[in-house]
Amino acid sequence: MTEQQNGQQNTNVHPDQPKKNSWLLVISIIMIALAVGGYFGLRFMTDKINASEEKTAKFSVEVKQLQEKLDQMQNVVQGLQSEIQKSNLARSRNWNPIVIEHLIRMADLTLNTTGETKLAISFLSAAKQYASSPELSAINHALNKDIASLQVVPAVDSSELILKIEALNQKVDALPIMAQQLDNLQKTKSEEDSSAKNLWKKFFASAVKSLKDIVVIRRQIVEPLLLPEQETILRLSIQNKLSQAEYAVMQRQNKLYQSCLEQVVSLITRHFIASSAVTTDVLSGLKELRQIDLQPKLPLLTESIAAVINFMSANKMPNGQEARPQIQGAKSS
Numbered sequence: 001m002t003e004q005q006n007g008q009q010n011t012n013v014h015p016d017q018p019k020k021n022s023w024l025l026v027i028s029i030i031m032i033a034l035a036v037g038g039y040f041g042l043r044f045m046t047d048k049i050n051a052s053e054e055k056t057a058k059f060s061v062e063v064k065q066l067q068e069k070l071d072q073m074q075n076v077v078q079g080l081q082s083e084i085q086k087s088n089l090a091r092s093r094n095w096n097p098i099v100i101e102h103l104i105r106m107a108d109l110t111l112n113t114t115g116e117t118k119l120a121i122s123f124l125s126a127a128k129q130y131a132s133s134p135e136l137s138a139i140n141h142a143l144n145k146d147i148a149s150l151q152v153v154p155a156v157d158s159s160e161l162i163l164k165i166e167a168l169n170q171k172v173d174a175l176p177i178m179a180q181q182l183d184n185l186q187k188t189k190s191e192e193d194s195s196a197k198n199l200w201k202k203f204f205a206s207a208v209k210s211l212k213d214i215v216v217i218r219r220q221i222v223e224p225l226l227l228p229e230q231e232t233i234l235r236l237s238i239q240n241k242l243s244q245a246e247y248a249v250m251q252r253q254n255k256l257y258q259s260c261l262e263q264v265v266s267l268i269t270r271h272f273i274a275s276s277a278v279t280t281d282v283l284s285g286l287k288e289l290r291q292i293d294l295q296p297k298l299p300l301l302t303e304s305i306a307a308v309i310n311f312m313s314a315n316k317m318p319n320g321q322e323a324r325p326q327i328q329g330a331k332s333s
Helices: 002-013 017-091 093-112 117-128 135-151 158-170 179-196 199-209 227-250 254-271 279-292 304-314
Strands: none
Touching: 002 227, 017 093, 017 117, 017 158, 093 117, 093 135, 117 135, 117 304, 135 304, 158 227, 158 279, 227 254, 254 279
């Protein structure tokens, strides 16, 4: 009798044991899957951050290289002016038109390659120093007109623009996300509900409720809440677009520049609190940057080069015939 009872107990225990093992196996698989997913998710975010840092470092190197090139060009201009002054002391004034023509063509080349109006004006101003004699008054007059036309063109300082964009980039992490605004609204609503328990306020609440039939209440559409991971990706995306705008400034790509800034404004307007002081400051800076045209329409230096060529042809100066080809003209947007 006892053996039969023990046999029955054993038969009741054994069927449950595989079920427990199956549950343990399922839980182990789920934990392993979560660990692998978390690992790859963390690795993905790390790769994104490293890629953004590499792009920022690359842009910084390009900015430095551009600044070095500008410094070299300025050194070339200074060296050229020094050499011309030394040559002017040893030679006749008849070489002045040739020097003027060379400086004008350097100014035109600058406008066609970099679009730097300040550097082009410095070339033309250097040419004016060699057109001070009375016989070169027509050339001097033409140079004055071309300089005046270049001074009207809004100057684009690449270094200053990049610094402004970088300053806005540093403020992205401080932008308050829209979820904070929702929390404030919910707190305000709960306070109003608790205070409405008062008898008099209930009376006014019923009066307001009766007015709802004739008063239209417009509700603000709020973007859905973002997870912390999504918020991080959103901020990195905004910073990446600003970095692309810096690259567009260095390459003088106005379409890419305007497109990146427009996307940044759209993301900030949709996902961050518009009434915040930080958001207002960033949007104001972006509005100022969007008003800048990286490729303004540049004037042609035809009058100056034509005056030089006419003078050299009239006086049958050496190389006067070689100088006859017309100037190419500056690029425009």
